[in-house]
Amino acid sequence: MQGTRLDTARIRAARRLIDPVFLDTPLYRCEALEPALGCSVSIKLETANPVRSFKGRGTEVVASLLAEHGRRAVVCASAGNLGQALAWSGRSRGLDVTVVASRSAPVAKLDRIRALGARLELVDGDFDRARERAADLARHDGIRLVEDSLDLETCEGAATIGLELVESTPPFDAVLIALGGGAMATGVGHVIKALAPGVEVICVQPVGAPAMTYSWRERRVITTESTDTIADGVAGRCPIPAVLDDLLLVADDAVLVREASIVAGMRMLLHHGGLVVEPSAALGVAAIQENRDRFAGRHVVTIVCGSNVDVDAYHRWVGATS
Template sequence: MPQTRLDTARILDARQVIDPVFLGSPLYRCEALEPALGCAVSIKLETANPVRSFKARGTELVASLLAGRGEPRAVCASAGNLGQALAWSGRGRGLDVTVVASRFATVAKLERIRALGARLELVDGDHEAARERAAEIARCDGIRLVEDSLDIETCEGAATIGLELVESATSFDTVLIALGGGALATGVGHVLKERAPEVEVVCVQPLGAPAMTHSWHGRRVVSTDSAETIADGVAGRHPVPAVLDDLLLVADDAVLVREASIVAGMRMLLDHAGLVVEPSAALGVAAVLEDRDRFAGRHVVTIVCGSNVDPGAYHRWVGTAADRTA
């Protein structure tokens, strides 16, 4: 396999550093989803942990590294999940964590960041504005800037999900991965291409936030002027070149899905799997809904990557049980 920035030996060692509460997330066949999707479906549930997303696998590595070097402070930009994860990991290691987020970010995510003890700074604009402010704080204060997907620890932490997939007894031939900055896709993809190269790695992104998908297809960085999607966790506009280079080596395809399909996927995960998920976590189901013929007869694994969603927004999107049966 062509070499990515990731190293499998480090990924194996990472499991000794990551708090076990974030490891060994459930992987199970969800037969209730299958009649509507037309394929066998297994769920890798990355929400069953204290921060309700996969992000802490990476922040555990970052925080451990900083604590070991005697660096007591860190700052990151976050749409919400990375900030919660870094706050949780930093709190356990005595780190002073600052999170910069858009003031339009999901309220539930922002409240949880504060509850975990991080300093929260809100900026006008979107996630890219938060990234610029976080970089400014790091320069001015001389502290570590944690950049999701660019920092290799965030990718190699996510890659431990790939280890759990290939070490499981589940037989599958496709993995559907939410694509935003790329840490999850490059991490899981690296392991699969090395240890299970016959498995197809399909990345899924919203049509309204297509920068990384366009970049993958064009084999060059393509930025967008805006990102309009309910899936805030994957709504970046400026892909990181080094991450794109890795993604080009490990992804077999990158597809875009409509907002209506994302909402339909959220409803299906609630009705048939009993899962309340954020929009990013429904991207895999949305991809199958939009192209049933492609996945017919396959056994797909979809990584349910986060469940930090504002209750009011969730009910507006998904509706009540009465609405869904009307």
């Protein structure tokens, strides 16, 4: 697709850099969900891999290129999933990985980052504070800063999901994509609009973390003072201008969903799909619940993007009305 920073040929090349453990993830129709949602629903399952999220696709590209050029140290800010993925990809290539995260990030994600051998630095405040600290470390130490969504490797790695979708059968009418920093939304959206332009690309955010959705609607960067959502993986306040520019070209819509719908989506994916997912991964199902008329009779794909969840919190959410 013309106009975005992404390139379809580079995305195809990126697929060759990614460990096959992250590729060709399951895509299947989940008929058990359909009576409750009123449409045909297929799941693209991005949790069946060593880091339990789609982020490994992008970090594999980053780490491969760093190792190829002799770079040995890298730092990133993470809400949890990117840090795990970069630690995993860096470990296998001998990279020294530092991850900066908020102290309020889920403990399970932080523990996994440490277990994968990365150096973890915690900061007070939210993800955007961690992003500032990671940038400071990169400047001070002269090492590569990986900025999720801004760095094309993260977007084009995630875009390989889109290649797998457009190569699948039967065809589908819409794809629902969790929207945080924008790597997955711009990556998958680029491929869909380049290769299957008739498919509707719909991005989904929590109403408690709406910055990118507001920015998409207003066609300019809008920041928010705070976030208030259980979907920590998409809880950013400060959209990146270049990423918004790409999103404006590939997204047909951006919608906000309530916290209760996110919890209901997690519960439905457990009870009807046998899937334990983190809140961000339930955004697509939440969007269908809140817009049943819009999706009635259509075939919708939702990308289940992560399953790194705090067990105690998960039981509180999903078990609340079980």
